[in-house]
Amino acid sequence: MTQFASLPWAAILFSALAMTLIVALRYLATSGLFAWITGRVRPGLYAGQDAQIRNEVRWSLASAAIYGLPAGVVAWGWQNRGWTRIYTDWSDWPLWYAPLSLMLYLLLHDTWFYWTHRWMHGPRGLRWGHALHHASKPPTAWAAMSFHPWEALSGALVIPLLTFVIPIHVGILGLVLTIMTVMGIANHMGWEMFSRRIVHGPLGKWLITASHHERHHREYRCNYGLYFRHWDRLCGTDRDPVDFSPRP
Template identity: 70%
Template sequence: MVAAIVLSALAMSLIVAVRYLLASAGFALATRLRQPGLYQGLDAQMRREIAWSLLSAIIYGVPAGIVAWGWQTHGWTRIYDDIHTWPLWYIPLSVLLYLAAHDTWFYWTHRWMHQPRLFRIAHAVHHASRPPTAWAAMSFHPWEALTGAIIIPALVFLIPIHVGALGLVLTIMTVMGVSNHMGWEMFPRWMVRGPIGGWLITATHHQRHHDQYRCNYGLYFRFWDRLCGTDRGLGDFTKGRA
């Protein structure tokens, strides 16, 4: 049993690492094509980001691997693979529930990480990326990585979700994590500056957090920032980034 759990944890860590490398490499390539020279002079920083991120992948993979083993062997979780277990309308609802719960957890733990002592100990690793690049999405100190690693494994014990919908949640998490750090806005201005952008977080919004630190803490949505008075609107990328 122990060997099977270890193997599952290692497999999930590898999956998380490969997912990170593929997503970040893809967006880094897009940056080179769309914004040539944007990452010039940041080679040492990007190597640090990759190193921290691969360590984070291991930390994310361990609880995910344990939960995956428990689901497959003992049915511990509320993940289901028969699409008819719950009504079809519940599938998109479950995705929204997971994103909302994850966003809530992220907002409050992120604000917590900005307390001076915790910032010095852990969160400063992430903010050492100046400016952040497409490789920075998982560039965390292990303590911070641990706070992010437990939320999705915890949710699968609480909220039913189809395995395919869970895959979609993880894909959205990866894409938004990378695209919000890549240093330029990939979405059209009408979307970012319009009603949709008023509630969804993109690189333009998150960039202001990296510039000013004490604002814009959310991950997917601006709900908690707006409710708690920490929303400082949209950042302004320098010429050549927007």
């Protein structure tokens, strides 16, 4: 208890606030970029959704604070106390471990997301807050972080907690966060950026894209995964992607 009380809480709070700012700016930059691309590739797709987009941005910025808090605490603990298993020297682990750690993080994050997301589609889960995310009809590139605070908290803890258990290079951790951000936005933007050959080919049988996640937003009771389709396939909740008429 004395050790806990002696922590420099001002420095930890500053780290959490700094990380919140980073997450918020990352959201505004990446969602803004994909929204701009949407305007160029699918002109008028978001017409009449201005009020919805404003709500998506407000809730997403609130989620940024919730994501930033544990991330800031972990960042401070890693740099100052060595709390985590994040490493910076590539020689600390064999090079073959780097892609393995990437897949471990993605698979475990996907597992957590599938089961919590599926629970959130029950009566209690929707009342718990997931209905807010589905209030975006249809979702836009700004909706990827538009969560009720309880749902945001459930998603904010996964990656920080994994850093205490599974070693990962800081660069690979950055790649995990990049994939999480890009897929979260791309899967909500209302059109398919991947070719038909990818979406309906062997790779698309295992990866989630906008065409796959769009069916979830239309039908609710299917396609719960985040990155991969294997849990949906194993549990009988996988449905074919919708046809966005992706580029050939």
